[in-house]
Amino acid sequence: MTSAAPGAPPAASADPLQPGRLGLPADPPLAGLRRLISRVATLCWVELRKIRHDRTELYTRAIQPALWLLIFGETFTRIHAIAVPNGIPYLDFLAPGILAQSTLFIAIFYGIQIIWERDAGVLAKLMVTPTPRAALIAGKGFAAGVRSIVQAAVIVVLSAVLGVAMTTNPLNLLGVAVIVVLGSAFFSCLSMSIAGVALSRDRLMGIGQAITMPLFFSSNALYPERLMPGWLQAISKVNPLSYEVSALRGLLIAVPTNLWLDAGVLTGATVAGITVASLLLPRLAR
Amino acid sequence: MQSHGTDQPRSAPTLAVDAVRCAGLRYRFGAHVAVDRVDLLIAPGETLGLLGPNGAGKTTTIRMLTTLLKPDEGTVTVFGVDAAAQPMRVRRLIGYVPQSLSADASLTGWENVELFARLFDVPRHVRRRRVAEALSAMGLAEAAQRLVKTYSGGMIRRLELAQALVNAPRLLVLDEPTVGLDPIARADVWEFIAGLRRSSQTTVLMTTHYMEEADLYCDRVALMHHGTLRATGTSDELKAGLGEGATLDDVFRHYTGGTLDDDSEQGGIRDVRRARRTARRLG
Numbered sequence: 001m002t003s004a005a006p007g008a009p010p011a012a013s014a015d016p017l018q019p020g021r022l023g024l025p026a027d028p029p030l031a032g033l034r035r036l037i038s039r040v041a042t043l044c045w046v047e048l049r050k051i052r053h054d055r056t057e058l059y060t061r062a063i064q065p066a067l068w069l070l071i072f073g074e075t076f077t078r079i080h081a082i083a084v085p086n087g088i089p090y091l092d093f094l095a096p097g098i099l100a101q102s103t104l105f106i107a108i109f110y111g112i113q114i115i116w117e118r119d120a121g122v123l124a125k126l127m128v129t130p131t132p133r134a135a136l137i138a139g140k141g142f143a144a145g146v147r148s149i150v151q152a153a154v155i156v157v158l159s160a161v162l163g164v165a166m167t168t169n170p171l172n173l174l175g176v177a178v179i180v181v182l183g184s185a186f187f188s189c190l191s192m193s194i195a196g197v198a199l200s201r202d203r204l205m206g207i208g209q210a211i212t213m214p215l216f217f218s219s220n221a222l223y224p225e226r227l228m229p230g231w232l233q234a235i236s237k238v239n240p241l242s243y244e245v246s247a248l249r250g251l252l253i254a255v256p257t258n259l260w261l262d263a264g265v266l267t268g269a270t271v272a273g274i275t276v277a278s279l280l281l282p283r284l285a286r
Numbered sequence: 287m288q289s290h291g292t293d294q295p296r297s298a299p300t301l302a303v304d305a306v307r308c309a310g311l312r313y314r315f316g317a318h319v320a321v322d323r324v325d326l327l328i329a330p331g332e333t334l335g336l337l338g339p340n341g342a343g344k345t346t347t348i349r350m351l352t353t354l355l356k357p358d359e360g361t362v363t364v365f366g367v368d369a370a371a372q373p374m375r376v377r378r379l380i381g382y383v384p385q386s387l388s389a390d391a392s393l394t395g396w397e398n399v400e401l402f403a404r405l406f407d408v409p410r411h412v413r414r415r416r417v418a419e420a421l422s423a424m425g426l427a428e429a430a431q432r433l434v435k436t437y438s439g440g441m442i443r444r445l446e447l448a449q450a451l452v453n454a455p456r457l458l459v460l461d462e463p464t465v466g467l468d469p470i471a472r473a474d475v476w477e478f479i480a481g482l483r484r485s486s487q488t489t490v491l492m493t494t495h496y497m498e499e500a501d502l503y504c505d506r507v508a509l510m511h512h513g514t515l516r517a518t519g520t521s522d523e524l525k526a527g528l529g530e531g532a533t534l535d536d537v538f539r540h541y542t543g544g545t546l547d548d549d550s551e552q553g554g555i556r557d558v559r560r561a562r563r564t565a566r567r568l569g
Contacts (some may be wrong), residue, residue, distance in 0.1 A: 035407075042404040045483075052390050121384035128352045128382040129405035130374050182424060286353055 036135045042141030047146045051084075062154045065102045069095060069155075069162055082223050085255060087164075093255070094164070095159040096248035097221030099176075100183060100241055101154060103148035104215060107184040108109030108208050110144050115201045118284050127285055134280040137192060141274060144188035145181030152180045166252045175251045182266040183244035187215075189273025196280025215266075221245050240269045303366040305330045305457055305489040306351065310360030313346050321358065322344040322513040330365075330456075333483060333490040335447030335504035339498065339537065339564050343513040344493040345385065347360055348461055351491070353381050378406070385461045387442045389449070391435040398434060401449050406453035420448040423485075440471025444455035444478055451482070458482075460492040476503055495528065497534040502520055507534070509541050 051058065069091065076082055076089040084093040117123040126136060156176075160166060166174070191208065197203045214220075218232060219241035225233055236242045247262035249255040306328035313321040321343040329336045338346045349355040351362050353373035362369045369376045386519070389398050408416050421430050424444040434442060443463065450458060463479070464472040482488060482504065494500055500507050501521045508518040517524060524537045534536045 038407070039405070042401065044406075046390075046393065046397070046401055049394075049397050050390075053392055053394075119386075121386040121388035123389070124349075124352075124354055125382060125386050125388055125446075126405070127354060128380065129402065130376055130377045130407065131405055132374075 005169055006046045029148075032132070035130075035132065036138060039131050039135040040068040040139045040142045043136075043143045044146045047143035051147060051150055057240050058150060058154065061102065061106065061128050061151055062158065064105070065098045065155050066158055068098045068101070069159060073098075073162070082227065084224060088253060088255070091162060092164045092253050093224075093249070094222065095155075095162075096252050097110070097219075097245050099152055099155045099159075099180070099248055099252075100219075100244045101216050101221055102151055103180050103184045104187050104241060104242075105212060106148050107144045107187035108191045108247050110140055110188035111193075111195035111204055111208065112201055113198070114140065114284065115204055119201070123285060127281075133281045134274055137189060137278040137281060138185075138274050140192065141185035141188045141270070141277075145232060148180050148184035149177050152176065164253070167254065176248060179244060179247045179251065179263065179266065182263070182270050184238055186266060186270040186273045189270065189277040192277040193273065193280055196277060196283045199284065215239060217240050240266060252259045270271060303330075304328065304363070305332065306334075306362070306364055306491060307486045308347070308351070308360065311347065311352060311357050311362055312359035313343075313355060314358050319513050321350070321357075323516050324510075324513075326331065326508060326515060326518070327400045327458075328489060328491060332505045333489045333492070333503065335500035335507040336491065336493045336506050336510055337495065337500050337534075338493075338510035339495055342510040344510055345461055346513075347510070348459055348491070348493060351375055352380060352459055356395060366369055378453070379455060380454035380457045380459055381453060382459045383443075383446045383450050383461065383463060385465060385468070387439060387446070389434050389437075389442050389445045392433065394433055395437070395441075395445050395448075398445055400451040402449040403452045408452060416454075417450055420452040421445075422453060423451065423482065424448040440474050441469050443467060443471070443475050447475075447478065447482075454486075456489060458488050460490065462482065462493055462495070464494070464496065468567050472499070479503065501534050509538055511542040513563050 015228060044091075073091040076094070082090055082093075084090055114123065127133075146229075147148070156166065156173075178255045191204075194207055194211075195204050198207055217241045218235040220236055221241065225236050225242070243265040245264040246255075246257040247259055247266070250257035250259050250262070306326065308324050308326040311321055311326075312319070324343075324347060326334075326347075336347065338344050346355065350357050351364065353369050353376050362412075364376045364379050367375050367379065389395075390401075393401070396417060398519045399420055400413065403413050403417050412449050418427070421427050424447050426441065426445055426448060426475060429437065429441065437445065445568040446465075447458075447460075461481075464475055467475065470516075476499065479490070483490065492504070504521065506518060506520050507524065508525065509516045509524075521534055521537075525532045525534065528536055528540055
C-alpha cells in the first residue's frame with residue numbers, strides 16, 4: 001500500500017545540492033576551531049550568569065572543604081600523624097588537596113546535569129544548534145571549570161584565613177586557575193562519559209558516589225605518595241587527581257614537582273575525556 | 287487509498303525547493319519499527335500538522351528531520367539539504383521546540399534567548415536587537431529580565447519559541463507545542479504562532495494529538511499511525527472524503543481503524559504527569 005508512494009514527484013530526484021558541491025562554500029580551515037572557542041565561551045558565560053543568579057551553592061559547597069581543613073587538617077597537624085615533605089605544617093600540605101577534591105566533587109555533578117538536560121529536552125535543543133558534539137562537551141567541561149575557579153577562590157581565602165602559608169604571586173595564582181580548569185574539565189568529561197554509558201540519573205548517582213571517594217583516597221590529596229603501600233602508589237600514578245594535587249602544591253606552597261608533567265597529564269586526560277564523552281553523547285540523545 | 291495526490295503543495299508547481307522532503311523514511315528501535323517508509327512533502331511557507339496518538343512515530347520522524355537520529359533507510363531533506371549528510375547545515379535552517387518545557391529556569395528570559403543567539407552565531411552587532419525582537423514578538427519584552435522560574439507554562443513555551451526564532455529559521459519544528467498547557471495558555475501560544483506566520487514566511491511542522499487545533503491552525507495535516515503515514519491533505523479535503531458532517535476525528539478513525547479518543551485520553555494522563563514533572567523541575 002505504501003509501496004506506491006516512493007514514486008514521488010521527480011522534481012528533486014536529481015538532487016542539486018550534492019554535499020560540498022553546489023551548496024554553500026565549504027567551511028574555511030579554522031572555522032571549526034573558532035566555533036569550538038565560541039561555543040566554549042558561550043557555555044562558560046551561561047555558567048557565570050547562573051552563579052550570579054544563585055550563589056547558595058557556592059556557600060553550601062564551601063562547608064565540606066571547610067570541615068576538612070578545620071577539623072581533619074587542624075587535628076592531623078597537631079598529632080603529626082602524617083609525615084609531610086619539607087617540614088611544612090600538615091594543614092599547608094592538605095589545603096591544595098582539599099582544593100582539588102572540591103573541584104572533583106563539582107565536576108562529577110556534570111554527568112548528572114547532562115542526564116537531567118536529556119530528560120528535560122534541553123540536550124536535544126542544544127544538539128539541534130550548529131554545535132559540534134565535541135564543542136558541546138568541551139563547553140560543558142570548561143563551564144565546570146568556571147564554577148570550580150569560583151569555588152577555588154573561596155577555598156584559597158579560607159586557607160589563608162586558617163594561616164596556610166600560600167603564595168601571593170599572581171602568576172602562580174593564574175597557574176592554579178589553569179590547573180583547576182583542566183582538572184574540572186577532565187572529571188566532568190569522565191562523569192559525562194559515564195552518563196553516556198549509564199543513561200539514567202539514579203544509576204549515575206550511584207556510580208558517581210562509588211568513584212569519587214576512591215579517586216580521592218587513591219590520590220596524594222591527603223598523604224604523600226611515598227607513605228602509600230605499593231599497590232596504592234601504582235593507582236595514584238595513573239590517577240589524574242594526583243597530578244592536579246601535585247601541580248596545585250607546587251604552585252601554592254612550593255612543594256617541588258614537575259609542573260610540565262602535571263599540566264601535560266591533565267591536558268592529555270582532558271582531551272581524551274572530551275573525545276570519549278562526545279563519542280558517547282549520541283547514546284544519550286537517542 | 288493513499289491520498290497521494292494531496293501530497294503536492296497546493297500552490298501551483300514552483301521552482302522553489304521543498305521545505306521538507308521525506309522519502310522512504312524508516313527507523314527501527316531494536317525489533318520495533320517506529321517509522322515505516324514515510325513519504326512527506328512540505329511546501330515553503332506551509333504549516334503542516336503531523337497527527338497521531340502517542341507512539342505513532344511523530345517524534346521519531348521529527349528527530350530524524352532535526353538531525354538527532356540518522357534514518358535507517360530513506361532520506362530527509364530540508365530546503366534541499368540532506369539531514370543525514372549535512373547535519374550542521376540543516377541545523378542552521380531550523381528552529382526546534384521540543385515537547386517538554388525546556389527553558390533554563392535558573393536564567394532570565396533574555397539570557398535563555400541570548401544563549402541560542404550565540405549558539406546560532408548571530409553576529410555580535412545585531413545580537414541585542416535580535417534577542418529583543420524575538421522576545422517582544424512572543425510578548426515577553428516586559429518579563430525578559432525575570433528568572434524563568436517565575437514564568438507560567440504558557441510563558442515558558444513562548445520563550446522557547448523566541449529561542450527558536452532568534453536565528454530567523456526557515457523551518458520551525460514544534461513537537462506538541464501546547465501539550466501540558468491549560469486551555470487559555472494553549473490559545474495564547476497559538477495566537478503567537480499564527481501572528482508569526484502572518485509576519486514571516488516561516489514554514490512550520492508541528493506534531494499534535496489535539497485534532498481541533500490541527501483543524502484550526504494547519505494548512506494541511508498528515509495522519510500517522512503505527513509508524514506509517516495513513517493520509518495527507520487539507521483538513522477539509524479529508525473530511526469531505528468521508529461525506530457530510532465528518533470531523534477530523536472521524537477521518538482519523540477512518541484511516542486508522544481505531545479511535546483517537548482512547549489514545550488521547552491516555553495522552554491526557556501523560557500530559558498531566560509531564561506537566562507535573564515540569565512544574566516540579568521548575569520549582
